[in-house]
Amino acid sequence: MSTSPSVSQGAPSHLDVLESEAVHIFREVAGEFERPVILFSGGKDSILMLHLALKAFAPAPVPFPLLHVDTGHNFPEVLAYRDRVVDAHGLTLHVASVQDYLDRGVLKERPDGTRNPLQTLPLTEKIRHERFDAVFGGGRRDEEKARAKERVFSLRDEFSQWDPRRQRPELWQLYNGRHAPGEHVRVFPLSNWTELDVWQYIARERVALPSIYFAHRREVFSRDGMWLTAGEWGGPKDGETPQKRQVRYRTVGDMSCTGAVDSDAETLEQVIAEIAASRLTERGATRADDKMSEAAMEDRKREGYF
Incomplete structure (x- = not known):
């Protein structure tokens, strides 16, 4: 930093x-x-x-x-x-x-x-x-x-x-x-x-981030329209089949409620272009805990x- x-x-x-x-x-x-x-x-x-x-x-x-x-x-x-x-x-x-x-x-x-x-x-x-x-x-x-x-x-x-x-x-x-x-x-x-x-400033300042924010191959499974990572928290369940996908995370929280998004954005410039074209906020797209009620x-x- x-x-x-x-x-x-x-x-x-x-x-x-x-x-x-x-x-x-x-x-x-x-x-x-x-x-x-x-x-x-x-x-x-x-x-x-x-x-x-x-x-x-x-x-x-x-x-x-x-x-x-x-x-x-x-x-x-x-x-x-x-x-x-x-x-x-x-x-x-x-x-x-x-x-x-x-x-x-x-x-x-x-x-x-x-x-x-x-x-x-x-x-x-x-x-x-x-x-x-x-x-x-x-x-x-x-x-x-x-x-x-x-x-x-x-x-x-x-x-x-x-x-x-x-x-x-x-x-x-x-x-x-x-x-x-x-x-x-x-x-x-x-x-x-x-x-x-946030992303434009991170790019300008060359702030290092965890690799999870950039596109990578990861084993995930689908639940409620989100790609979740398997773990001790209770996933996947019967009928939820893990698969390898190219994904990244827009926001990071508890593994049980933070979904990945399909993405090929491996650089800061590619992430910025992807976000600029998105019409969903990061929490609206990838956080199950915000969808529990209005x-x-x-x-x-x-x-x-x-």
Whole structure:
């Protein structure tokens, strides 16, 4: 990851403007909060957030630790990338494990095998235990309609719950981080980015990504119109025949609910061209957990999920 500022000729590009806004948000949080943390999974949005944080504080180190909620069903390629980045930059990584909660009987496996909805309790308890008062997330408004409602600084109550009625105005990039003891603020520096912006910026900055984001041969099976990877989470079932296909992932989450897309895009330029032609958001196309109901994401956000 490069930490040197980009150099532009003439008027700033839209990517320069987005970068400047995100860097401003990171610095604002550093000055206003005592114990911020960056959610980092090894997915592209969290990778981009960390790259921007490195830029915001260079040549000093990033003054925040990282936090990953590990479902136990993560893609191995992504976990390996996460650990390499943490080591390369000398960062502190906190891990909240869904498996620990299952082993203790606090949580129970779902019949469908997906653990994404089970992340909320480990996340919120880790926030309380470590007394994090600002939590950076990689959510973007273009991903899903519930995320489109949220401000850059999003207040959470003492139970980590989100109430849309408590949204605060954010005029002229003025952010209100005021919160009562026990409350915290979720911070979304990528709010105004689109999926295409993310990929164009990654290409411009030459940010390394896990190989899973590029087309590769993989054994998958079809379920509910998505190509899923086999695993201990419960797939494939009877009648679901694995097959080798050329696929890539647009977004990365729990293996049980994150689908691959057929693709020949092996380079950044090819991925950008593919996304520019797409009419489906990455979550709409490949995330089964968002299809549980019309209000699936908003319901989970109200409970404390990102």
